[in-house]
Amino acid sequence: MTKQIHQRTRQDHSREMAEDYVEAIADAIAQYGVCRAVDLVSHFDVTHATVNNTVARLKRDGLAKSEPYGPIELTPAGRRLANKCRDRHQTVQAFLLKLGVSETIAALDAEGMEHHVSKETLTAMGHVLQHGWPKEK
Amino acid sequence: MTKQIHQRTRQDHSREMAEDYVEAIADAIAQYGVCRAVDLVSHFDVTHATVNNTVARLKRDGLAKSEPYGPIELTPAGRRLANKCRDRHQTVQAFLLKLGVSETIAALDAEGMEHHVSKETLTAMGHVLQHGWPKEK
DNA sequence: GTAAAAACTTAGCATGGGCTAACTTCAGAG
DNA sequence: CTCTGAAGTTAGCCCATGCTAAGTTTTTAC
Numbered sequence: 242m243t244k245q246i247h248q249r250t251r252q253d254h255s256r257e258m259a260e261d262y263v264e265a266i267a268d269a270i271a272q273y274g275v276c277r278a279v280d281l282v283s284h285f286d287v288t289h290a291t292v293n294n295t296v297a298r299l300k301r302d303g304l305a306k307s308e309p310y311g312p313i314e315l316t317p318a319g320r321r322l323a324n325k326c327r328d329r330h331q332t333v334q335a336f337l338l339k340l341g342v343s344e345t346i347a348a349l350d351a352e353g354m355e356h357h358v359s360k361e362t363l364t365a366m367g368h369v370l371q372h373g374w375p376k377e378k
Numbered sequence: 379m380t381k382q383i384h385q386r387t388r389q390d391h392s393r394e395m396a397e398d399y400v401e402a403i404a405d406a407i408a409q410y411g412v413c414r415a416v417d418l419v420s421h422f423d424v425t426h427a428t429v430n431n432t433v434a435r436l437k438r439d440g441l442a443k444s445e446p447y448g449p450i451e452l453t454p455a456g457r458r459l460a461n462k463c464r465d466r467h468q469t470v471q472a473f474l475l476k477l478g479v480s481e482t483i484a485a486l487d488a489e490g491m492e493h494h495v496s497k498e499t500l501t502a503m504g505h506v507l508q509h510g511w512p513k514e515k
Numbered sequence: 516g517t518a519a520a521a522a523c524t525t526a527g528c529a530t531g532g533g534c535t536a537a538c539t540t541c542a543g544a545g
Numbered sequence: 546c547t548c549t550g551a552a553g554t555t556a557g558c559c560c561a562t563g564c565t566a567a568g569t570t571t572t573t574a575c
Contacts, residue, residue: 253490254391254562255531261384279552285384289553291533298531310540310553337499341512346498353390353494361483362474374511375478391532392561416522426523428563435561447523447570 257356260326261285262295263304266313267323275312329363330355336366394493397463398422399432400441403450404460412449466500467492473503 265284269276281292296313299305304319315323334351338344358366369375402421406413418429433450436442441456452460471488475481495503506512 258532277552282552287532288534290535290555293554294532337502339512340499340502340506342499342502346496350494350496350499352384354491357487357490357494359483359487362477362479362487365474365477365479369477373514375476377510395562414522419522424562425564427525427565430524431562 253356258295259299259302259304260322260356262299263315263319263323264326264330266305266315267320267327270315276314277312281313326355329358332363332366332370333358335370339370390493395432396436396439396441397459397493399436400452400456400460401463401467403442403452404457404464407452413451414449418450463492466495469500469503469507470495472507476507 262281265281266276269280269284273280278289278292278296281287281296282289285292296305296307299319300307303316304322305313305315307313330351333355334347337347337350342350399418402418403413406417406421410417415426415429415433418424418433419426422429433442433444436456437444440453441459442450442452444450467488470492471484474484474487479487
């Protein structure tokens, strides 16, 4: 029982980075039209070299594509993942706000929590946002 | 703004493992009287070698101590961290249950989410558990 | 009291995700 | 057009977290 949980934990770790990156790439494209490596450098506050490494993994995994010295784009799979992450992120953040958490902290916590929120929990949060809090037992 | 968030994200990653381990060590001690490496092997479903590595880091960081071939113990700092994590874990899990999430999923999500829940969010969750849902504004 | 099994250690390897330093390419100002 | 600074690449390093394989110590069962 616990075994499966921690197996998932480890797999999640490798997916979190990918999720954060496709989200950031999608954001940059939405905001500037294209995503340049330098956008990710400043977004994640890492070096160019690190962005290069990570984007190479995204490309290997079929989530992104780019030509040397060209902008970074998402594959259809990358776009799908980015959309899923954006929705999930927004739901978690809105839920925390509704819970009464401050804007700053809600943004911070949502960033970390979003990767660990299952579909079921997300649905429950979405339901609260649409229909209000559950009735007291 | 986003920079700080992702700096935190990276630091968190290195703390999650430590938190999971001290929690597991404290659990084993509570349950069996002592914690043996083999308990962590089965709890995390990793090899003995991996447990050895990780516990060595915990020792280096002043959270655990052990003699060769002896049981694994927590330092006062380790115990403090374990207690904090246990409380946080329980609050998050209980909160998810109150939200209407199933037992299985609540356990799974709590495991991942707990490391990313700030004090403020935890307080908000605790408040709901004690006093019920916020009033619909 | 010893032999087999279980627990533990150590060495060596891989991958992910970070860095610096040195280099190349590109784009814009003059 | 050229030259300079920004953007991107490459090589080489480090540490965390996993593994296998091989050896050592401890425990247990006879």
